[in-house]
Amino acid sequence: MELSTEVLVVGAGPVGCWLAAELCAAGIRTLVVEAREERAAWSRGFVVHPRTLEIFHSRGAAGPLLATGRRLPTWHFAMGSTRLDFTALPTTFPFVMLYPQAQTEARLEEHLSERGGEVRRGWRAVGLEQFDERAEVRVSADGELRTVTAQFVVGCDGAHSTVREAAGIGFPGNPDTMISPAAHVTLADPPPPERYMQTSEQGLFFAIPLPDGRFVVSTVDHEVMGDITAPWTAETLRASLIRVAGSDFGLRAVERISTIGNSAKQAERYRDGRVLLAGDAAHVHFPMGGQGMNLGIQDAHNLAWRLIAAVRAARKTAGAPVVYDLLDGYEAERRPAGERVLEDVRAQMALVAATGADGAALRDRFEALLSEHPQVNLQYARRLSGIDVRYPMPSSSGGDGDGSADERLGRRVPDLEVQAAGTSVQLYDLLRSTTRPGDFARVVVGDAAPAEHGHEAVTVAVEQVAGPEWALAEGWGMPGTLLVRPDGHVAAITLA
Secondary structure, three states: OEEEEEEEEEOOOOOHHHHHHHHHHOOOOOOOOEEOOOOOOOOOOEOOOHHHHHHHHOOOOOOOHHHEEEEOOOOOOOOOOOOHHHHOOOOOOEEEEOOOOHHHHHHHHHHHOOOOOOOOEEOEEEEEEOOOOEEEEEEEOOOOEEEEEEEEEEEEEOOEEEEEHHOOOOOOOOOOOOOEEEEEEOOOOOOOOOOOOEEEEEEEEHHHHHHHOOOEEEEEEEEOOHHHHHHHHOOEEEEEHHHOOOOOOOOOEEEEEEEEEEEEOOOOEHHHHEEOOOOOHHHEEOOOOHHHHHHHHHHHHHHHHHHOOOOOOOHHHOOOOHHHHHHHHHHHHHHHHHHHHHHHHHHHHHHHHHHHHHHHHHHHHHHHHHHHHHHHHHHHHHHHHHHOOOOOOOOOOOOOOHHHHHOOOEEOOOOOOEOOOOOEEEEEHHHHOOOOOEEEEEEEOOOOOOOOOOOOOEEEEEOOEEEOHOOOOOOOOOOEEEEEOOOOEEEEEEEE
């Protein structure tokens, strides 16, 4: 049996569902296949960072998370007790959202369905072949081998990606040298919330409360972390909790224990011909700081508009060459973002794995740095939150100013309070009502004449920017034209 589509997405986790939803909303024929018969019931991730919330909100998808997730105004670096202050971040969402990844996945699959897409479950990609004008993926489903022909194939199929391996893309990096357990448990005597993360000379402990009253608990246990082959059981977990935290917290009903390693790997390239990678298929690391899923969703948001443009170009001119320069921009922008996260995670792992009194002293000194220097604290908060990403853009200028020196260029435009057509409205709502995924927006602020920047764009007129105050202080209220890419980043600025 043969099927044909414009984009084949392999993997229906949060990354694959978000990418497919963007494509479907733009009218791109998209097929999503997933080897698992059912959605994941087990969550390895629990954190939604501010930039991801901004992305969801820009598409009207943040509501369920905001309604039921737990908001934390601070977050940790290397599980230290001196927290990063997210309330100081320049965003509408100055907090971390605790929300189990299994629930995020379910919500994003609903979001995909609302945009006309669906997931074919029990469809396992087993092979791939590329040609000049197409890619063919062999898929096993219901005991039958199918061939899916697509213009583009995106591997969102995790760390052991079949798509990456079939495309011959290497996955270099360091292997596991330490292992930590992660278990869903019941605690009869849980620690108070302010003690959900604890450090000692013996290691580190953290607990994440689940909506049903259970906890996810984990340790970085200096005594046993280097034995990467030893099995973890309820009793070895209890012993580790007592060593690290001084208590087993009334450990009961250990439902499941998995292990998490500290390997850190990144694909040699994010594209090979018509095949692209996103999420864990492109990069993996220890889930310190909860950045993995967020990094992948931000990959998908960057890639989606590029695929939309490539497919639309192919529709206009049959047989036209693929716009590979546009697709290569995905790797040029997202690979450095991935490298930065891997670097941050490695630094955190070096801090948590440092043993004995020397390790404790190192952690104490780093915590003092965060507590005594608010700007350093804010710098790390910006990095972990995802809002600090700035893509390199060609210089643009106009009027009285030089856009090449404008700090807004290449950054994501925040959700501004604007006056448009005499009405107060949020910019993200305005953009959502006037554009669709894949569209550039020419946001004209004040009485400036709309500037042309060589892109087809929907013109959005804004009489003035009313706030918030931090956005005005950063210059977002200045008259002129902002060319906003479909992923929300500013591609060009012309000042009035």
